[in-house]
Amino acid sequence: MSVSDQVAATASPKTIKPGPRKARKRTDEIAEAVKRTIMEHGLEPGDRLPQEKELIAQYAASKGTVREALKSLEVQGLVRIRTGPGGGAFVERMSEGRAMSLLGNYLFAKTVTIADIYALRKALEPLVAVDAMENIDAAGFTRLEGIISVYAHEPRDAEERWAQRMAELDFHSVVAEYSDNALLSFQCRFLQRLLKDLAVCRDIYRQDQPVMRQRGIAYQRELIAAMREKDGDRVRQIMADHMAHAEQQMLTLEAEVEARFLDEN
Incomplete structure (x- = not known):
C-alpha cells in the first residue's frame, strides 16, 4: 500500500x-x-x-x-x-536545536532565573547521569576527559574564558547524550542551553575575575570514575553534590555582577 x-x-x-x-x-x-x-x-x-x-x-x-x-x-x-x-x-524530522529554539521562544517573555534552572538541574542531572552510566563507552569517557582539558587551566584571554564556560556545560551535554530516556536527556540539555543563553548568565561568563572551578573539575573526575565502575549510588550522589556546588557558585557570581552594576550606576 x-x-x-x-x-x-x-x-x-x-x-x-x-x-x-x-x-x-x-x-x-x-x-x-x-x-x-x-x-x-x-x-x-x-x-x-x-x-x-x-x-x-x-x-x-x-x-x-x-x-x-x-x-x-x-x-x-x-x-x-x-x-x-x-x-x-x-x-522532516525536527532537530533538537530547533525544538529548543521553539521552547526558548515560549519562555522568552517569562522570568526564568538561575535558581529556577538549578531547581530542575539538581533533580534531573543525577538521574540522567545514572541512566547514561549504562551506555557510555570508552569513546564517551575520552570525550569527557577531553572537555575537562579545555578548562583545566587558566584562560589566556576573554575568548578562551568564554569557550571554557561553554565547555563546562558541554560536559553535561555529553553525559546526557548517553541516556536512553529521550525526554530526560532533552530536558537536561535544554537546561544547559538556557544557562548558555540566559542574559544574566552571559553577563557572568564575561566577567574577567578568576573562576574557581577546581572543585567542579574534581566532581567531574569523580563522576567519570564512578561511571566506569557502574556505581549508580555514587554517580547519583556525586552529581547531586556537583549541582548543589554549581548552583552556589552561579548565585554568588550573580550577586557580584548585580553589585558591580549598582556600583557603576
Missing part, C-alpha cells in the same frame, strides 16, 4: 472532529490528521506525503486551506515543502 493509500485509509474527513468546547480551525484539524498519519505509519524523513490534489479531495478542503495546513507543519519542522518538478510535501 502506498503512502497516499495509507493516509486515505486512516485519516478521512469523518475522523476530524472539532473539540467539545471550541471548534478548531480547519487548517489545524488537517495538520493534526497528517501528523497522526505520520506517527501511525512510522513515516521516515524523506517520505513523500500525498500530492496536494489528493489532500484536497481527502479532506474536502480548499487548496488554500490545505496549503496553510502544510505550511503550519513546515513551520513546526515536521514537513519540508519542495517546489518545482518532483516537488511536494515530505516528512
